[in-house]
Amino acid sequence: MKKTEYIKLIDTTKCTACRGCQVACKQWNEMPAMRTRNFGSYQNPPDLQWNTWTLIRFQEHVDKNGDFKWLFRKDGCMHCTEAACIKVCPSGALYHTEYGTVGINQKLCIGCKACISACPFDIPRFNQQTEKIYKCDLCYDRLKDGQQPACALSCPTGAITVGEREAMIDKAYGRLDQLEGKGIVYGDKFVGGTHVMYILSEDPAVYDKLPVKPRIPASVILWKNLFKPFTLIGMGAVAGMAALHYLIKGPHEVHENKEGDE
Amino acid sequence: MSGKILNMVRVTDPIERIAHWLLAGSCLFCLFTGLGLMFRSWDFIPALLGGLYATKWMHIFSGVVFAFTLIYAFMMWKKDCAFEPDDAKWIAQGGGYLWKTNNLPPVYKYNAGQKLFFWFVVVFGVLIVLSGLVIWNPLVFPTAVARWSYALHALSALVIGSFFVVHLYLGTIGNPGTFQAMTTGWCSKAWCETHCPRWLAEREKDPSES
Ligand code: HEM
Ligand code: SF4
Ligand code: SF4
Ligand code: SF4
Numbered sequence: 025m026k027k028t029e030y031i032k033l034i035d036t037t038k039c040t041a042c043r044g045c046q047v048a049c050k051q052w053n054e055m056p057a058m059r060t061r062n063f064g065s066y067q068n069p070p071d072l073q074w075n076t077w078t079l080i081r082f083q084e085h086v087d088k089n090g091d092f093k094w095l096f097r098k099d100g101c102m103h104c105t106e107a108a109c110i111k112v113c114p115s116g117a118l119y120h121t122e123y124g125t126v127g128i129n130q131k132l133c134i135g136c137k138a139c140i141s142a143c144p145f146d147i148p149r150f151n152q153q154t155e156k157i158y159k160c161d162l163c164y165d166r167l168k169d170g171q172q173p174a175c176a177l178s179c180p181t182g183a184i185t186v187g188e189r190e191a192m193i194d195k196a197y198g199r200l201d202q203l204e205g206k207g208i209v210y211g212d213k214f215v216g217g218t219h220v221m222y223i224l225s226e227d228p229a230v231y232d233k234l235p236v237k238p239r240i241p242a243s244v245i246l247w248k249n250l251f252k253p254f255t256l257i258g259m260g261a262v263a264g265m266a267a268l269h270y271l272i273k274g275p276h277e278v279h280e281n282k283e284g285d286e
Numbered sequence: 287m288s289g290k291i292l293n294m295v296r297v298t299d300p301i302e303r304i305a306h307w308l309l310a311g312s313c314l315f316c317l318f319t320g321l322g323l324m325f326r327s328w329d330f331i332p333a334l335l336g337g338l339y340a341t342k343w344m345h346i347f348s349g350v351v352f353a354f355t356l357i358y359a360f361m362m363w364k365k366d367c368a369f370e371p372d373d374a375k376w377i378a379q380g381g382g383y384l385w386k387t388n389n390l391p392p393v394y395k396y397n398a399g400q401k402l403f404f405w406f407v408v409v410f411g412v413l414i415v416l417s418g419l420v421i422w423n424p425l426v427f428p429t430a431v432a433r434w435s436y437a438l439h440a441l442s443a444l445v446i447g448s449f450f451v452v453h454l455y456l457g458t459i460g461n462p463g464t465f466q467a468m469t470t471g472w473c474s475k476a477w478c479e480t481h482c483p484r485w486l487a488e489r490e491k492d493p494s495e496s
Contacts, residue, residue: 114323114338141436244437276456
């Protein structure tokens with residue numbers, strides 16, 4: 025498969041929280057809206073949902089100098105290279121596309137929810153009615169058609185841009201220079217590099233629901249890299265030992281002297 | 287009347303055999319469907335059972351049967367499978383299976399190896415059922431609990447699966463005359479003298495038995 029890896033760069037320093045991307049995503053993917061309840065924030069809906077694949081998180085932040093600041097972060101699938109969700113998916117519903125992004129084929133999904141527990145970013149969402157998983161697929165259908173993702177197209181400030189991997193990483197670090205060191209690039213240093221990157225204005229630890237050191241959970245590595253192969257190795261080894269025992273020692277016969285009548 | 291069958295001893299009753307095969311059948315079916323969920327390359331398993339979604343549900347139903355049977359089996363066998371001091375001697379000599387020994391302690395109903403298998407199935411059976419319940423409904427548990435349950439479930443399957451192969455060998459071709467204990471329930475007297483001499487002696491003292 026020819027690999028032209030794409031990265032979506034989200035520059036939070038340019039985001040005005042207009043939520044155009046949120047609406048464009050719903051519209052392009054034909055996802056319904058649902059009634060929500062105000063919980064004391066402009067953030068709406070309160071969290072990602074099966075029908076909301078991207079969400080602007082609104083956060084009130086007071087920095088070290090006591091200055092108040094709004095932080096806006098467009099949350100959604102990070103399209104990991106070492107994707108925990110793909111590693112645990114038993115059906116092959118989750119897969120890497122030729123762009124390095126993580127696609128989802130709902131036809132294959134069996135609704136086991138393993139991906140939900142495994143994802144270090146808490147992204148996949150379950151639909152009770154269809155019993156399937158939903159999440160951002162980085163507009164795979166649009167990429168294939170040479171179009172940019174709906175969210176990127178809709179963004180009025182240029183905070184969301186998509187391009188080839190190397191160019192976007194250069195662009196991210198170039199932007200740091202413009203920000204005179206007041207920014208942080210997030211996404212290239214873990215899980216093999218994500219295909220969604222951020223320019224953050226604050227330390228990653230400051231942001232709601234943003235892991236500082238995301239990685240494939242240790243439990244998933246033990247499960248898939250150790251216990252899974254050893255299920256076959258263990259049963260096979262024991263069967264081999266039993267066969268050797270049968271050939272070398274032979275079956276354990278009952279004491280013959282007691283056979284016959286008595 | 288059945289006691290009159292020449293030189294044969296009834297070693298299990300029908301309830302015991304039904305419980306054994308329910309436990310073994312549900313466990314094996316769980317293992318079979320579980321391997322279908324574990325290895326994408328073994329897609330002949332879901333193909334045979336009508337798809338992976340159906341396989342998942344058959345696995346869960348079979349797991350529920352396994353869980354209830356395990357409780358019954360535990361109550362039924364826990365007394366005969368309680369360890370006693372002589373079991374250490376039996377284990378130290380490999381039960382006579384691996385090298386020549388001549389002072390194996392006489393066994394009551396089950397030898398120390400069989401007892402070990404029983405307790406492994408109980409302990410890892412409980413773990414596989416509990417972790418299975420969690421990964422059936424992972425969203426109602428904290429993320430860490432759900433994550434470790436997947437690992438625990440796979441580990442328990444590995445342990446039970448490997449012990450099962452030992453059990454299969456020793457219950458069939460490894461010990462001729464043993465398989466009938468779980469089919470007709472009748473074994474030869476010579477078999478009993480080899481495999482459960484103390485139990486046989488006690489039973490022969492009691493004329494009401496058989
Ligand atoms: C109440 C009992 C049980 C329940 C509810 C249960 C549930 C589950 C579920 C939901 C999965 C799917 C996990 C996934 O898709 O990643 C699974 C996988 C599996 N189960 Fe069970 N199970 C039970 C008992 C058993 C038993 C008795 C065995 C057999 C010894 C077993 C062996 C397996 C195996 C081998 C897998 C595949 C694990 C993997 O993908 O790594 N389960 N089980
Ligand atoms: S963010 Fe989560 S759902 Fe998206 S690719 Fe990474 S592990 Fe998978
Ligand atoms: S819920 Fe669906 S997408 Fe998620 S791991 Fe299970 S089969 Fe794969
Ligand atoms: S890339 Fe497409 S699917 Fe993903 S958030 Fe943007 S519009 Fe939605």
